[in-house]
Amino acid sequence: MAEIPDSPGVAPPGGPTRAAVVGAGSWGTAFARHLASRGVVTTLLCRRREQAAYLTRHRRNPDYLEDIELPSTVQYGTYGDCSFDSYDLIVLAVPSRAYGDVARKLAPRLREEMGFLSLTKGLDPADGRRLSQILQTELAALRPSVAVLSGPSHAEEVARGQPTATVLASEDPAYAERLQRTVTGEAFRVYVNSDLVGVELAGAVKNVVALATGMSDGLGYGDNARAALITRGLAEMIRLGAALGADPLTFAGLAGLGDLVGTCTSRHSRNRLAGELIARGHSPALVEGEMGMVAEGLTAAPVVLALARAHGLEMPITENVVAVISSGKDVRDCVRDLMLRQPRPERV
Amino acid sequence: MAEIPDSPGVAPPGGPTRAAVVGAGSWGTAFARHLASRGVVTTLLCRRREQAAYLTRHRRNPDYLEDIELPSTVQYGTYGDCSFDSYDLIVLAVPSRAYGDVARKLAPRLREEMGFLSLTKGLDPADGRRLSQILQTELAALRPSVAVLSGPSHAEEVARGQPTATVLASEDPAYAERLQRTVTGEAFRVYVNSDLVGVELAGAVKNVVALATGMSDGLGYGDNARAALITRGLAEMIRLGAALGADPLTFAGLAGLGDLVGTCTSRHSRNRLAGELIARGHSPALVEGEMGMVAEGLTAAPVVLALARAHGLEMPITENVVAVISSGKDVRDCVRDLMLRQPRPERV
Numbered sequence: 009m010a011e012i013p014d015s016p017g018v019a020p021p022g023g024p025t026r027a028a029v030v031g032a033g034s035w036g037t038a039f040a041r042h043l044a045s046r047g048v049v050t051t052l053l054c055r056r057r058e059q060a061a062y063l064t065r066h067r068r069n070p071d072y073l074e075d076i077e078l079p080s081t082v083q084y085g086t087y088g089d090c091s092f093d094s095y096d097l098i099v100l101a102v103p104s105r106a107y108g109d110v111a112r113k114l115a116p117r118l119r120e121e122m123g124f125l126s127l128t129k130g131l132d133p134a135d136g137r138r139l140s141q142i143l144q145t146e147l148a149a150l151r152p153s154v155a156v157l158s159g160p161s162h163a164e165e166v167a168r169g170q171p172t173a174t175v176l177a178s179e180d181p182a183y184a185e186r187l188q189r190t191v192t193g194e195a196f197r198v199y200v201n202s203d204l205v206g207v208e209l210a211g212a213v214k215n216v217v218a219l220a221t222g223m224s225d226g227l228g229y230g231d232n233a234r235a236a237l238i239t240r241g242l243a244e245m246i247r248l249g250a251a252l253g254a255d256p257l258t259f260a261g262l263a264g265l266g267d268l269v270g271t272c273t274s275r276h277s278r279n280r281l282a283g284e285l286i287a288r289g290h291s292p293a294l295v296e297g298e299m300g301m302v303a304e305g306l307t308a309a310p311v312v313l314a315l316a317r318a319h320g321l322e323m324p325i326t327e328n329v330v331a332v333i334s335s336g337k338d339v340r341d342c343v344r345d346l347m348l349r350q351p352r353p354e355r356v
Numbered sequence: 357m358a359e360i361p362d363s364p365g366v367a368p369p370g371g372p373t374r375a376a377v378v379g380a381g382s383w384g385t386a387f388a389r390h391l392a393s394r395g396v397v398t399t400l401l402c403r404r405r406e407q408a409a410y411l412t413r414h415r416r417n418p419d420y421l422e423d424i425e426l427p428s429t430v431q432y433g434t435y436g437d438c439s440f441d442s443y444d445l446i447v448l449a450v451p452s453r454a455y456g457d458v459a460r461k462l463a464p465r466l467r468e469e470m471g472f473l474s475l476t477k478g479l480d481p482a483d484g485r486r487l488s489q490i491l492q493t494e495l496a497a498l499r500p501s502v503a504v505l506s507g508p509s510h511a512e513e514v515a516r517g518q519p520t521a522t523v524l525a526s527e528d529p530a531y532a533e534r535l536q537r538t539v540t541g542e543a544f545r546v547y548v549n550s551d552l553v554g555v556e557l558a559g560a561v562k563n564v565v566a567l568a569t570g571m572s573d574g575l576g577y578g579d580n581a582r583a584a585l586i587t588r589g590l591a592e593m594i595r596l597g598a599a600l601g602a603d604p605l606t607f608a609g610l611a612g613l614g615d616l617v618g619t620c621t622s623r624h625s626r627n628r629l630a631g632e633l634i635a636r637g638h639s640p641a642l643v644e645g646e647m648g649m650v651a652e653g654l655t656a657a658p659v660v661l662a663l664a665r666a667h668g669l670e671m672p673i674t675e676n677v678v679a680v681i682s683s684g685k686d687v688r689d690c691v692r693d694l695m696l697r698q699p700r701p702e703r704v
Contacts, residue, residue, distance in 0.1 A: 160579065164578075170577055230512075238614070243608070266584060266587035347519055347521075
């Protein structure tokens with residue numbers, strides 16, 4: 009299903025027709041391929057020239073999804089020096105810790121009133137801002153249209169055309185609906201949501217909970233423990249969201265629960281894997297290098313904890329994850345501390 | 357952790373001290389072992405004499421958890437002919453389709469004001485009653501204390517002392533708290549909840565959703581599809597619960613989301629496995645026999661759908677599961693029908 013034709017059709021009217029995807033990690037690569045299949049003329053922009061050259065030559069990403077061929081219609085370049093003049097949609101898929109820097113560097117080269125779609129799940133490590141807030145601030149003079157895409161959407165499966173359901177959030181409903189028409193495909197379902205706060209917080213916190221479930225897996229604990237962590241992790245997410253003005257219903261949906269479950273139980277999840285490796289004795293500081301992939305939860309955990317503390321909230325799972333990755337707390341002690349917390353009535 | 361001592365300690369004061377577990381399936385067997393580890397003098401009651409004789413001789417269940425040894429303190433018998441005079445707690449762990457019949461047959465042999473704990477997750481196939489309602493009706497003259505235990509608690513993991521968090525629900529909070537003290541162990545956490553309606557409905561519906569996720573797995577779909585099914589399945593559960601008077605917060609907790617995730621993603625889940633086998637072409641009518649295990653979702657699905665229709669609710673996942681198991685609908689057509697439903701704003 010969802011075969012990518014080599015000569016794509018035409019993008020649906022009213023939406024973007026030419027897109028630049030900034031960041032050629034696995035999700036950026038899979039999404040560029042998906043956009044091309046939807047008839048959008050797409051350029052995938054890498055950080056490094058060698059990566060762009062390899063992609064141009066082989067139509068495969070040397071670092072991610074190596075067995076996925078990209079259609080001949082996709083072009084390649086580097087986002088440090090390309091021109092953005094011909095695009096009406098900029099898709100951002102760079103790690104959260106580079107996000108603000110990339111936005112600032114692109115700003116002088118962008119036109120007014122362009123459309124933006126953010127794929128990265130995380131928060132600004134410097135000050136806890138949501139990533140769409142970075143775009144709104146850094147590009148304010150350009151009056152950008154901004155949306156984020158979230159939900160359980162492992163790149164490996166999207167690239168193979170497997171059924172996927174996502175959430176597209178924006179404060180501008182007309183913009184969200186135009187993008188929805190463009191992005192929706194036979195196997196790629198898109199729901200629109202106006203709760204940008206909830207969708208972005210959920211995307212950041214779920215990676216922290218995924219680290220915790222990976223640690224539980226790494227200790228050899230089973231599906232009961234994992235289900236309990238996911239449930240209590242969702243409660244932490246809802247608590248933080250309520251304090252920051254999110255709609256609680258967002259957390260019951262695909263961007264909340266859906267992505268949390270997808271990330272915490274998937275063989276594809278790099279955050280779950282990072283937690284598993286840490287529980288088995290790998291250094292939290294080195295694990296991303298060992299995996300050759302970014303695990304956003306490692307960046308998000310201290311930021312989420314700082315937000316919780318600023319609002320006087322208890323987030324015991326997040327607190328334990330930070331204690332492991334920042335202070336070297338023994339993972340076994342975390343499990344004991346979480347299991348032996350004072351019994352109380354169960355509530356969110 | 358949670359090693360079972362061969363000479364158990366003493367049960368906590370105020371709670372039951374002698375328990376009969378009716379039904380020696382995997383959960384009944386694992387729970388009998390757990391009760392013994394909590395100092396409760398426990399008898400495990402089988403349906404068949406040969407099974408009781410085998411257990412007495414080998415302290416292992418020939419049909420389930422074969423590698424788990426039961427402590428020498430556990431006794432064995434058959435629930436068709438034993439005396440219940442010496443017990444203060446009756447634990448029910450028989451399949452939902454036998455539940456009413458077993459309750460009616462035990463009634464004349466039970467004392468007044470005994471305590472009951474129901475472990476079965478399902479609804480009365482005859483009339484959609486919750487299983488605790490069956491106990492309250494059939495044993496009304498005995499004024500029983502009734503509670504149910506739910507949450508993500510695969511027998512295989514509880515039997516191995518792996519960390520598990522559960523929900524104990526009763527309309528009698530004092531009874532629930534006495535049982536909580538008895539059942540809580542180092543690796544077995546028990547939260548009390550007064551929403552019997554929500555806890556029991558969740559336990560029935562989650563098995564139906566697990567059949568659906570198993571079918572998705574069986575078609576070769578991935579973690580994105582599974583996460584979407586779990587999310588939309590929780591929405592169906594919440595919708596039914598709201599119509600029947602449950603507390604929506606129950607579904608965000610361990611008995612709702614927790615058990616749903618545990619059942620839909622676990623290698624141990626028999627309902628997920630049944631769905632997978634059906635998607636691969638096995639007959640829904642024969643799959644329980646092939647597995648040698650009950651898959652409660654097969655019994656619950658039509659009962660849940662009838663409840664939904666009686667209340668004018670849409671439950672498209674449940675509807676598709678029933679169409680597969682009752683009318684032979686092709687599983688691939690279900691996926692297409694669920695994915696191509698008219699796009700609408702995402703909400704519960």
